[in-house]
Amino acid sequence: MKLSVLATAVTLAVTGQVATAQSGAEKKRQATLEVVEVTARRTTENLQEVPVSVTSLGAEALNSAGVSVLTEVQQFSPNTTLQNSRGTNSTLTAFIRGVGQQDPLWGYEPGVGIYIDDVYMARPQGAVLDLLNVERIEVLRGPQGTLYGKNTIGGAVKYVTKRMSGDANAQVDVTVGSYGQQDLKLTAELPLVKDKAYLGLGYADLSRDGFGEYLIIADSMGYQDPENYNKDLTAMRATLELTPTDNLFIQLAYDQTEDDSNAKGGYRLLPSLLTNAPVPGSVFDSYTSMPTDNYVELKGFSLTAEWNVSDELTVKYIGASRESYSDTNIDFDNTPLDIFDVPAFYDDENTSHEVQFSYAKEGYSVVGGIYNYDGESCGHFDAILGFLGRAAYGALGATGLTREVTGCNNSKSTAVYAQSSIELNDQWSVTIGARYTEEEKEAFVKNGVNLSNVYPSSGWIPGYVRPATAVFPQVLGRDTNGDGVLDAPKSEDWSRVTPRVGVEYQMDDQTMIYASYGQGFKSGTFNPRATINERAADPEIVDSLEVGIKKDWGASLRTNVTVFTIDHQDRQYITVTPDPNDPTALNQNLGNIKGSTVDGLEAEIVWAASDALSIDVALGILDGKIENDPTIAAPLVGLSNTPDYTLNVGATYYFDTAMGNFTARANYYYRDDYILFEDSDLLAQDGYGMVNLGLTWESPNGDVYGGLYVKNATDEEYMVGGYNFVGVAADGSYLPGLGGDQTLVSYYGDPRTVHLNFGYRF
Template identity: 30%
Template sequence: MMKQTYRGNAFNRRARLALGTALVALSVGQYAVAQDDVAADEEIVTLEEITVTARKRTESLQDTPISVTAFSTSSMEARSLVNLQSLSNVTPNVDINHGRGDGGSSNAAVFIRGVGQNDFIFPTDPGVGIYVDGVYVARSVGGMLDLADIERVEILRGPQGTLYGKNTIGGAINVTTTRPRGDLEGRIKATTGSRNRIDVEGNINFPIAEDKLYGKIAAATKNQDGYSKRVSDGLDLGDTNLDTFRAGLNWLASDDVEVYLSFDGTKIRQNGTPGTLLGTFDDPSGLYALYNGVAAAMVAAELGLPAGSLFDDRWVTGDPYLSNGTGPTQDSVDTWGGTLTVDWQAGDNLAVRSVTGYREMDATIQVDMDYTPFPIVHTDEEQHQKQFSQEIQLSGTAMDGRLNWLLGGYYFNEDINDVNTTYLGSGLFDALEALPAALIPLVPGFTCPAAFPAPCAGGAGNPYNTVFDLDVHPITALDTDNWAAFAHLTYDLTDQLSLTLGGRYSWEKKVYFIDSVFPNSGKIATPPTTDEQSWSKFTPKVGLDYHVNDDVLLYASFSKGFKSGGWNPRPLDPLEFKPYGQENLTAYELGVKSRLFDNRMTLNVATFFSQYNDLQLSSNSVNPNTGGLLLTVDNAGDVEIWGVEAEVVARPTANLDLNLGVGYMDNKYTYLAESVGYSSDNKLPQAPKWTLNAGAQYRFDLGDMGSLTLRGDLMHRGSFYNDPFNTPEIKQDAYTLLNARLTWEDASELWQVAAFGTNITDEVYVTSSESVPSFGFRNAVYGRPAEWGVSISRSF
């Protein structure tokens, strides 16, 4: 069937974005030239230079022709940022949440410019790549990284298909840990605060052999009671119980060779996702009425619930931090890995880098997703994953330094398996089996009871009862191989104008196994099946960079990214097991990066237009044949996404720092597959039009008493939908968060004491939410309420 299109005035949108960027660039360039006449004897107050490795070489953020937001250790601490999720509050057009409720609180669902993936389960892959010291972290479970012992985080917007490749169709998060290189030094920090919070962090860098071998050890334990409770047993959800450890050996083998071996491990033992029931409803094609009419009384008696209990709104607490859940809840994750990085300066114009990575992840995640005493949707998941990757890079300069080149090869392998038991409308099959006869008509207007094969359910041994046996036990496994070769060349056409050409060829093969049964009746959900699929893609990049002067950079780029396909991960019927194809994205970007007021201010602006084709969207709906849950991943269609990011950092005086970030984004479906079941007027989930952050800090000099720094931060996020269907009942309205921090530092800059508050206005907002029409309920996970804390640290 030919695709029906709804392209509208895409050209006009692109033209307006390009014109806006050009006007900003022109005004910035004119202003920067005017600043050359500033008096030489004016007080010297400048911003620190921020270096990044977004293009796999060390360079100034202001000279990097990519839309990047970078955070240093000090900037993250000053803003009370503790994990990846908190970074999204201060980064335009970025959303980081825990995704589906059954993914646990260590799951990182990352969306950049509207592109990402809300589901955690394989073979579905993330849409934004997370990299730690150059090693790709394949699974989103365990991906909500803690920021202890982190030197720098870079958030790269737009497809990074050339230099990063695998699953960076929306962008990449590049995390760099600290590396030991100098004298004995370290720091210890303790924090206490709301709900019995006790955090202790420490790190030490030490020389082992002078000028040759250096080591580091860093550890942290973070503990806090949850901010949500269950009525039945008082169990707190949303708690923190995390221990993390890092160690590294840095060997300067010669003047030309540096070898760094690092190890990290994280242990999480938490109670589970802090959700609550928003409400129940009777979808005409779902099982809500049947469950309450047939199974609720029997299940209520078995659970000891009050007589007459039903699965209905009586279990809605009306308190975002209180639930009536009683089912299993657990969030236990162990991750560890090692990285070996070898840098060899093989010649004046040739450098060789090898990055070898190995990682493992083990997770047990149990979630009561309906948050009631009834076993409507309970999940019990165990995942075991291991991965290996090897990357080789050759880089250098040529043509008298006018050509900067990088060539590379990449290999990645992942093995992962999952043992899952999911309870769906549990008790309904048993209740039908307990009926005295076939009393439940399955066809409108048909009179029951009637003898088989009449379409009536009920009665022991009735084969129609198995239609409603929904408790499912799938066992799945995935083996992935990814090979890639890439090149990235930047040639200086003139002293001011540079051309960038890049390309990556990727080939990926996945072998997927599934064996899924309904244990109550023995019915087969999916018979033991092994399927193999492979995908390949060439993802190019073309860019032009123009330095108006030393302070202003203009750039334009064209790039592509892709994400390989997979299989529907939750089939409840053999016919639902089917593959889906890869998704592709083409992006156009115009930007300007500038230093103003003698480097007292930077202003960076980027506009973008993306054509997102065959996007993979996860959705839940009603199976038209059974009324039960239908969980699918489809290539839903094509979308155009456009928008702008602007970030300002300023230091008007030596003691005053200001920052502002603004993002605007919109999207429009240009084609929709008929199977998706929603309108082309819908918007992408987790894609607010507006994101804004603003911060200010002032440092008071206390002389011999040290200094006192007062900081405030505002974070605003526009309204957005939580599902592809744009269900209005789970739409999140716009909200604003306020943080504050007061820090004292002694004159030697060794001691530091800070008092801070986050979400100090106690804003109530949802981070993720789901509507499940097959069983008639909606849930939500709320963000953290107002919290306070006090920390003390000592450096040496």
């Protein structure tokens, strides 16, 4: 779909809606639109004055819709995918405008940046955030390479927490619901020194039984919790806010999350060739030969200091230190046999420092800064092909077969950036910005084979003791003393200038038209599964052209529409394929293909039909194409996790009674067809629609509140992840893949749930 065609379609669509909406506004003159503030350009601005395609959801909107976890935000942002990754509750798969990262293994960089109060979340593990003390969530679509830097080539998601109100208060929030859901959230604010120092605390304990169960667990595993898709999570946050002078604000924050939910088991779409266990009757049921344990922990400190030097100049420092750890059990084949099992752990830590300044005078503003990031991302997994090993090498005394991989990808990044907005006259303004980034990476991989089943540590399964030397190492680089650790890791560095140029035309007080060009940069990386001494993959570059119009039609109708085209160059291409001549091989291709293009449209419409009723629409349209590249093993068939259409239509109705204020909310969300992997359409999700309902209440004095919510009311089944290790013959029949079985497995989003919420403010 060409950009000119989209522009014409937008003009016709908006023009057609105006007459109807204006007549409605004339009848309902008392209806008014909300002024929405965002920090998309690192300063607080009115949404309608920001020349960026951005969705902002405040605390009230999130509450009325019953949004409790970050992944639910995808419904309200066009052309956005935020979903749980395969195998865990806490790992995030994020795509915006067809750009993201499918594989969550250490060393791979995301394509969508996740931020908590301007602190970058470097890894997808633990990035499925439960909402606690949130003020708003912003979704910035399109590359944000100037103000936000590397790894925001698809966009950025900002989680903004509430600042202290200044008064001592506390709040308790309890939720009960389907599948034994029991959630408890506690928040409190305490003034330590009046008008100078405040302490804030937040705690959440979130639990739920499984949507399904493990039907068979291998006898060798001992007792295991059979719940599948359960939830067992605790989170806490402590914040100290200081205002020593009128122009200085300091915030010190600590947060920690522990997720003890079980590892998720996938649903076999094909019967196993090696077991007689039938395909489960429910998509949430599974089989496993592994422990069902799973653990994710993330924690971090952050320090923010904001100094208002003058009415025009503000200087801000943002520093953070974060770390995360997870161990998990992923049964790829989802059978009671050890056909293809992967126990793994990941360990990540990073520090970042940013000094930022913003200067604004009449007709001119600039935001700039210096950013430094230093991170270490390590991991270890054992790909256990035990059944295959015993069959192929049993005569040699093999008790299994394990491909073991251990490694680290360490990253250092420094950037300098500035972006300025200049008013040429009362109507015309321009935006000019650029960011210079220097990136250095070093990596090592230890990759080897053992003819037995090997686990990451002793006690991983009952009675298991890990051998002192578990594998025969094949390492990338030199290993002179034979300990499996490189003397000198591989390293490579890159640098890039990512510009942004835009022009804005303020047609009248309620209409802004803008056009912009922006570029994004995603870091190059080394292959964490490498079996040969290979070079790093080059960085990905995204060039984006965007034209938008933001308009308020009087006081009751708002239409924000954007058309865009993306040129995604040097896309990193990752696939894991078996070698038919070597059953011990677990080969991975990692490199760059020519790229892809995406043309698209995004429309967000809000109509305040009356004082009581508001209607909102979010529409996304994408047309993506991947360039043919003869260097890849399998032709790419489409963009993963990227439907051609997304649509959300919602209505919110407010009404007052003697018992208090009520808000009724309903929305219909539709996602068109999409595939999970770019090199295969075997895991394809048909288009589906989802209905969500909510009714919230607040007492007349505001101290008591509650809500009743129905999510996925029609109980739709939809894929959010999967594994594809199956061959396809010329006649379309399936062939055994890695491990010797037909492993085609999918994971699913939440079924229908109902929950009741109750809270009290002290």
